[in-house]
Amino acid sequence: MNRYIEELKTHLSGLNSSDLNDSVTYYQNYLIDGGFVNYADCVAELGRPGSLAAQILNDDSIKSDHKANAHHRTRVQKQATKNTSLVVLIVVLAIIGAPIWLPLLLFLGAIALSFTFALYVLLFGLAILVFSGIFAGLVSLIWAITHLFTNFSISITIIGFSLMALGLSLLLIPFMNKSFIGLGRSIKNISLWVRMQMANRHRSDRGNKE
Incomplete structure (x- = not known):
């Protein structure tokens, strides 16, 4: 053995x-x-x-x-429990801090909306200026061409400035188009975000009252 x-x-x-x-x-x-x-x-x-x-x-x-x-398996279960606890803690802190951070977010959203609207007005004014430049350039160009033989030197000068104004105005049109589209999307997104925050605040207040 x-x-x-x-x-x-x-x-x-x-x-x-x-x-x-x-x-x-x-x-x-x-x-x-x-x-x-x-x-x-x-x-x-x-x-x-x-x-x-x-x-x-x-x-x-x-x-x-x-x-x-x-x-x-034990380690995975512990990690899942830890993640769940963290999510619950974040939700609880968000609910408790809602009276503080929600008005602040709405205030910041209002500032962003006001700033975007101001840019929109600025671009609108620039658009008016560009189209006015195009109109004035065309009118000046037509006048200079019709008076080319009677006031040659003045007509040549006006033609030069008219073409310059038309060129600059036409170059600014694509920029304004893209800017208007981008600002429109920004205003839409900010408006939707503010409405969602206000709706969430309303639901939260109604739930607290109930």
Whole structure:
């Protein structure tokens, strides 16, 4: 029996000392209790030491995998619980702080809307100036052409300034078009955001009253 146990220890050298001692002690007691003294009797009962060791190592590997999976599941569950607690805390803080931050956000939104509206008015004034420049340039150009032979020097000067005014005005038209579109979208988005905040505030106040 001692020979069998020694060979089993040799084949189980890959185990840590604790698992090795537990396995060897278990099978040693098993053989003693069963009265298996001879090497041949031990092999007949448990199989060769190498085969038994392979089975023990395989069982130990499965147990290790189960432990690793259980540890991973526990860690994932803890992380999920932590994330849920964080979300709940953020929601609670948002509800408690709503009387403070919501009016501030509405105030900032009103400022942004006013600033955007001022830019819109500025662009509208620029558009009027551009179209006035186009109109004045065309009128001046027509007048200069019709008086080209009677007031040549003055007509040439007016034609030059008229063409310059027309060119600058035409160059500004695409810029104004894009600016009007962008500001229109900004005003729309800000208006929608302010209305949503006001609706949320109204629902919150109604819920508190109920």
